[in-house]
Amino acid sequence: MRITVIGTGYLGAVHAAGMAEIGHDVLGVDIDPAKIEALADGRPPFFEPGLSELLARTREKGNLTFTTSLRAAAEFGDLHFICVGTPQQRGSYAADLSHLNAVVDGLAPYLERPCLVVGKSTVPVGTAAAVGERLAALAPVGARAEVAWNPEFLREGTAVQDTLHPDRLVAGVVSAGAETLLREVYQPMLDEGCPFVATDLATAELVKVAANSFLATKISFINAMAEVCETAGADVVTLAQSIGYDARIGARFLSAGLGFGGGCLPKDIRAFTARAEELGVGRSLNFLREVDEINMRARHRAIAAAKDLVGGTFLGRNVTILGAAFKPHSDDIRDSPALNVAAAIKLQGAHVCVHDEEAIDNARAAYPALEYAREPLKACEGADVVLHLTEWPQYSALDPAELAKVTNVPRLLEARNTLDVRRWRDAGWTVRSLGRAA
Ligand code: UDX
DSSP states (O other), rough: EEEEEEESSSHHHHHHHHHTTTTEEEHHHHHHHHHHHHHHHHSSSSSTTHHHHHHHHHHHTOOOOOOOOEEHHHHSSSSEEEEOOOOOTTTSSSBBOOOHHHHHHHGGGOSSSSSEEOOOOOOTTHHHHHHHHHHHHHHOOOEEEEEOOOOOOOOTTTTHHHHHSHHHHHHHSSSHHHHHHHHHTTTHHHHHOEEEEEEEEHHHHHHHHHHHHHHHHHHHHHHHHHHHHHHOOOOOEEEEEEEEHHHOSSTTTOSSSSSSSSSHHHHHHHHHHHHHHTTOOOGGGGGHEEEEEEEEHHHHHHHHHHHHHTOOOTTOOOOEEOOOOTTEEEEOOOHHHHHHHHHHHHTTOOOOEEEEESSSHHHHHHHHEEEEEESSHHHTTSSEEEEEEEESHHHHHSSSEEEEEHHHOOOOEEESSOOOOOHHTTTTTTTETTTBBB
């Protein structure tokens, strides 16, 4: 099938490569010529494990090409996937749909033959229907461009695996023909037994935001327990493990610590509350505001604990931050809790040095006032406190005794609960953990 993937960010680039991998002829489209040039060269414009290998394979097969032209996309595709970002609007919780609308407006006039326009971006419920109307108004008479919504559930860091072997496929459609076409697109996944849910447009849109809201709620739930544990002298890690054995609860997404960030969960729960208000059911989602608050509070708790460790003031202190990406195995710093904490501590007068395995360049561009080090040992030189904020596996393999030698005073704030803190204490470190007795 001839498929276009419009928007080649974290979602679109992997989706385009994935569609080519399963045998479709794919044209990737983006307005950013630098991104298109890099991808056409087989270089991912961001770090995502496995993506370079996938791009190299499609280059050999020759079934993935790139363009910046929506006109070329309209001429090429029988099916167009829209994968552009829907970030939070400035000064509001609502989603910014300007990129999505720009794609629809740019594509529609060139749609000369029947095709299916499939949204993958996360959108407020009702958007797909509006896109359908927009297409009908702008496409040439007789083009018969139909809309469908097929939300994407991939996680950064495991995006290739999630794309090629999804947990489920959800398709919001308005015709049986659209369902058939989408089943055909994903046939290799269906052959592997992947569930395929065909539904209406609104349900498909809501599945995505409901899933992200549930995940965010799970994380904030355990972080609320962490607050209680800290005060009661209890241990949230043991608590999470114990409740997680109950299959109805499940052990995943119960890691207490600094909370969630990234380009999806924070803005999705906010956009969901904004949309619910518009629909007159704001009260139904009031709890998501609390989820957001608990999440932001984790950052303040980390800052307060670190400040306490260094004697009540950051003024003139050397603070080392381990981790800048919003989560490990990614170079994405969008709404990164780690960088948010680093910047706040810097504002309170500390010298802040940040280490990350992949996100240093992105972090430096966004936060030029912070210092950066390419090696954890270098980052810890002269530190009055070290904050473990993004749980790269490399940090678990560090030798605390060796690290202690280069610090000024070996003090650790463990904000992700993945380090073996007993080893650190044995090596002479004073350790505070989020959600565990001091
Ligand atoms: C998320 C959804 O998981 C994915 O299905 C959707 O398509 C996009 O949004 P992503 O943003 O890539 O994916 O990251 P995810 O792995 O979900 O982690 C989100 C944040 O939650 C990270 O900051 C992570 O550190 C944090 N997190 C996750 C926790 O704090 N505790 C946990 O137990 C799990």
